[in-house]
């Protein structure tokens with residue numbers, strides 16, 4: 001298992017490139033989340049420099065990688081140019097990078113080419129802060145031009161395929177095996193079955209009224225907050241309004257869940273971890289595997305990695 005830092009470029013007040021209502025920061029986060037989820041399904045340890053629309057300083061992005069002794073750092077961006085005809089994908093490495101880093105960048109480019117849809121502008125060199133200040137082999141991928149309509153179409157249509165391609169290129173570079181079925185217990189069919197089972201469970205137990213489509217959207221998230229509030233009322237007499245909004249009162253009512261626990265609260269915790277891309281059984285039993293995943297999630301979010309899920313862990317899961 002390797003540690004891979006996935007860096008969604010820009011964020012918060014830093015929009016990156018803009019094309020009308022389309023902001024680079026959002027595209028970057030979209031593809032970063034897909035890559036992170038796929039790498040996790042492949043059994044890798046992933047750290048995202050951001051998983052929300054927030055501003056993270058450039059030096060902090062490198063520091064996250066350096067603190068965690070990452071094996072690779074991949075920064076995800078979209079390009080832009082004044083001429084809307086400019087198009088294609090390119091991958092940057094730092095000036096004076098060793099040949100191995102250039103080869104890694106080329107592996108990612110090759111896999112994206114295999115997925116198709118973008119002109120190949122190749123591996124290039126530049127002096128970007130996130131490349132310069134990161135100790136791990138680092139690359140900065142520009143996944144097409146946000147200023148080009150055809151590139152945006154390719155990005156939107158093939159986002160999952162590009163996430164797989166980037167994942168394959170990373171794993172090949174790190175000498176790790178890519179499992180087309182998604183690694184241990186994480187095949188896409190199996191994950192879909194788990195996702196729909198959770199939605200059915202929310203409908204049956206909490207009258208959530210969800211469409212059972214296996215997609216973790218705003219409604220499923222709200223249903224999980226409601227389920228949490230109902231459980232906190234029933235088991236802890238929290239007296240919460242069941243409104244599906246994760247506010248301060250809900251947060252304060254959450255008890256510390258730890259190894260050995262067995263309850264619907266544990267089930268909700270596992271469902272949230274699952275929907276964040278982690279692989280675990282969603283069975284309501286807080287065993288060693290769940291404890292390990294909680295630790296991994298806490299590490300990924302910069303929380304105290306004690307394997308005990310309390311208010312802060314739940315808050316991060318609902319972000």
Ligand SMILES: [Zn+2]
Pocket residue numbers: 009010016017024077078
């Ligand atoms: Zn950018």
